[in-house]
Amino acid sequence: LFGIANVRAQDPLPSWNDGPAKQAVLAFVKDTTDKSSKKYVEPADRIATFDQDGTLWTEHPLYGQAAFALARVGEMAPSHPEWKQKEPFESVLARDNAAMSKFTEADWMQIIAVTHAGMSTEAFQGLVKGWLANAKAPRFDRPYTDLVYQPMLEVMKYLRTNGFRTFIVTGGGQEFVRVYSEQVYGVPPEQVVGSSIATTYVNTNGKPVLMREPKPFFIDDGPGKPIGINLFIGKRPSAAFGNSAGDTQMLEWTQSGDGAHLMMLVLHDDAKREYAYGPAANLPDTHVGTFSEALLTEAKQNAWIVVSMKNDWKRIFPFDE
Amino acid sequence: LFGIANVRAQDPLPSWNDGPAKQAVLAFVKDTTDKSSKKYVEPADRIATFDQDGTLWTEHPLYGQAAFALARVGEMAPSHPEWKQKEPFESVLARDNAAMSKFTEADWMQIIAVTHAGMSTEAFQGLVKGWLANAKAPRFDRPYTDLVYQPMLEVMKYLRTNGFRTFIVTGGGQEFVRVYSEQVYGVPPEQVVGSSIATTYVNTNGKPVLMREPKPFFIDDGPGKPIGINLFIGKRPSAAFGNSAGDTQMLEWTQSGDGAHLMMLVLHDDAKREYAYGPAANLPDTHVGTFSEALLTEAKQNAWIVVSMKNDWKRIFPFDE
Ligand SMILES: [Ca+2]
Ligand SMILES: [Ca+2]
Incomplete structure (x- = not known):
């Protein structure tokens, strides 16, 4: 009995139901941190990248x-x-x-x-x-930063505990996400890669500022994700997490590296506790965070793990019972 | 006697002659790491940025x-x-x-x-x-990466020992410097900010690569340095080191932040052991790594510390006696 209690207390992913997704995370960490494993990854190279919208926090009805x-x-x-x-x-x-x-x-x-x-x-x-x-998010009537996924927070923390650095690689605004990334995800500003607009250096009377210009500088989406990863990190991730077509190239890039990889996609199939949208898996079509049938096909072909919010996640939000 | 030996053994900057430059580095580290000091800097915010060419390694006769x-x-x-x-x-x-x-x-x-x-x-x-x-560098007939400045390696190491993260912020090519930055400076690829050309993601038969395109993407020089620091790091440095006009804005940006700052410029006034060029301080004019009279004036106005290679550095290269 004490043994069982101890094992439970040590479960690093308590909000995950047991299943292939949870097992894949556990196996990945075991392989990459076991020096006797062929899949061992040196601490300096332990990089995990996470899309934000729909992967770490709610993106419906609107980003x-x-x-x-x-x-x-x-x-x-x-x-x-x-x-x-x-x-x-x-x-x-x-x-x-x-x-x-x-x-x-x-x-x-x-x-x-x-x-x-x-x-x-x-x-x-x-x-x-x-x-x-x-601001309050609709439906839940809570601050937007409350609507983060507890199971993903656990994965991030578990990876960090095992020497991984967790980066956010988002199509959203880099400067926007950096404001709250440390507090909400434990990810410091310098580990947030995102889209950005141009800035200009203006020094008036010794008080320099960077002025934000109405001109796109970098779009960190689709092929922009591996480009941004190379630009900002200069190392290929061992693990990548996403939820829509814009993450395809990031997952391909992660998979094509040497050594161990883990590629996961969150499927929003839980209208009751969060939202349900695809159109993959016969879920409702959506303009925000599309998970297409083509993405599901590529995921199956490449053995990427599709996480069912409904079946794999015991709890969705930190505030859930 | 034992006490003196001990102090000597502990000198973190043995290649520096005693003087205002060495004292400034020591005082900066003391202030930023002493919790009782008004200038204390939280470990997460301890950022130091270093120009490369002419600041960390030799740039003459050619970059x-x-x-x-x-x-x-x-x-x-x-x-x-x-x-x-x-x-x-x-x-x-x-x-x-x-x-x-x-x-x-x-x-x-x-x-x-x-x-x-x-x-x-x-x-x-x-x-x-x-x-x-x-490749062998002219005059010294040694690998280029031998021509790094021992006193600057000591500063980088001393800062890191005290919880600072050291970033290279170079007008040179980011992908170029990342190849050797870890081995030569102890700076991992993700802490190298530099100029870059555009890349394109090309996935042929599941073997994706990033192709380098003949098109400038980001010029990390002059005003580009604070822009690059904000883009890649998202935090303002407490210390910045440079040697030419292209570092002006980085030093201004560093100085304008809250709390402690340290701004230093390396002046190449040692033709005997390395090279001598200005045209500031009546040194020969140069097209590579210009230290202008205007920069020297701004340095004096802002109390930036000008490091004389000749007077402040006991040793230039690791291979020197
Ligand atoms: Ca997304
Ligand atoms: Ca320089």
Whole structure:
């Protein structure tokens, strides 16, 4: 009896149901840290990369950063009376969800330009902090940073305990995620790789700032993920976690390295506790965080592990019972 | 007597003569690591950034990476008979130093395009490794990586021993420096920030590579240094070390942060043991690693510490007596 209690207390992944996904994580850590294993990985090379939206926190009905941008448009609107007759702002201010769901990349770039640029990096970080402190995610009515997945926090912590460095590799904004990554995920700013806009160095009277410009600099999505990993880390990950088409190349890149690998994709098949979307596995189609049938096919071909939120996760959020 | 021997044995900077520069490093470390000091810096925020060429290793008569590029042109020449009548290659192949010293940025970009691009990142790393193993720096007739400054290695090690992370922030090629940074400086690849060209993800038959393209992506020089520091590290350094105009903004950025700072510039005033160039301080003018009179003026105004190689350094290279 004491033995059983002890084993339970030591389970590094208590929010995971037993099954192939949990076993794969445990086996990967055992192999990469056992010096007698052929799959042993030197501590300096223990790199694990995690997509954020839909892999570490909830991305429905809208990416957290998009919610921030739309809230900013609302706050800025009084100084921009022209927005009432100017798209895409008009639809944002009218809370026209149908119109917003059809926004093009160019529409979003206009929104990003006014909400994410034209200010210093410090000013931007301050806005993000302020928003995080007050905004509530729909349905759960909690701060966005409460909606992180407890099982993934356990994987990150377990990997770090075993000498891995955990990096976030996100299509979202690097500077945005860095504001809360340490507190929420235990990932310091320098281990966040993301999309970014250009910045300009401006030194006025010995008070230099980096001004954020309305111009994309790097898009960390799809092929941009291995490119960003090489650029920022310079080492190939041994483990990579994602949930949608934009993670395909990161997982391919991870798998093609020498030694041990672990590639996992989170499938949102739990409408009751979180959200359900695909369209893979006959789940509802979605514009946010698409898990396509093609991705599921590639996952099967490459023996990537598909995590079922419904079946593999005992608990979804830290605040769940 | 035992006490004196003990103090000597513990000197973390034995290659530095006693003086304001050495004292500044010692005082900085004392202040930033003493919890009772107002200048205490939390371990997670202990960041020090180092320019490479002329700050950590010799850059005369030519940057190491330029020597690599010119050697590559020579190796590739048999497959490019047209280069014999085509500038800038003609001058390179004729070893026409006068002509090469007048190469424009566009000339160098042509040389970079053929020597640094059109191959995978792995292939490029292999070429750099091969070159480093065989190339000899002029005058000293030693491998380029022997020509690192022992006093700076001591500063880097001393900072790391005290919880600092040491980053290289170089105008040189990030992928180039990463090949040897760990072995030569104890700086892992992910702590090298540098200039880079664009890469493209190409996956042929499940064997993905990153192809290096003949297109600049990021220039980590001048204002690019604080931009690169923010992009790659996301934290402001407490200490920064450089040697030329391209480091100005990095030092300004470091100085403008909260808490303790240390800003140092290496002045090459030692023609006997290394090289002497300015044109600041009435030293010979140079096209490589210019230390201008304007930089010296800004250094004095801002109380940046100018390190005299001649007076502050007891020993220059690890191989010196
Ligand atoms: Ca995602
Ligand atoms: Ca330099």
